[in-house]
Amino acid sequence: xxxxxxxxxxxxxxxxxxxxAEVCLKxxxxxxxxxxxxxxxxxxxxxxxxxxxxxxEHVPDAxxxxxxxxxxxxxxxxxxxxxxxxxxxxxxxxxxxRRIALGDDG
Numbered sequence: 001x002x003x004x005x006x007x008x009x010x011x012x013x014x015x016x017x018x019x020x021a022e023v024c025l026k027x028x029x030x031x032x033x034x035x036x037x038x039x040x041x042x043x044x045x046x047x048x049x050x051x052x053x054x055x056x057e058h059v060p061d062a063x064x065x066x067x068x069x070x071x072x073x074x075x076x077x078x079x080x081x082x083x084x085x086x087x088x089x090x091x092x093x094x095x096x097x098r099r100i101a102l103g104d105d106g
């Protein structure tokens with residue numbers, strides 16, 4: 001996208017369930033499985049590591065998964081907070097992020 005975000009944000013895509021790209025340590029990402037894509041959010045490495053949470057499971061279509069990822073990143077940007085995605089996830093809850101990803105936030 002080339003979009004400017006309010007704070008550091010890392011993303012990753014792993015083509016298999018082994019998560020070789022370490023999506024579990026990224027703010028946002030996708031993990032490929034035989035049944036589709038898992039949309040992940042809230043991971044972080046470094047001094048305060050945390051594993052990303054599964055926001056939506058088994059999204060069958062890659063374009064649909066990318067649309068959901070775009071919704072989450074756009075929402076993250078709109079918050080204009082100087083923090084990582086995991087902190088926002090803690091504040092708003094996983095169900096809020098799930099609704100945003102699925103387009104049910106309005």
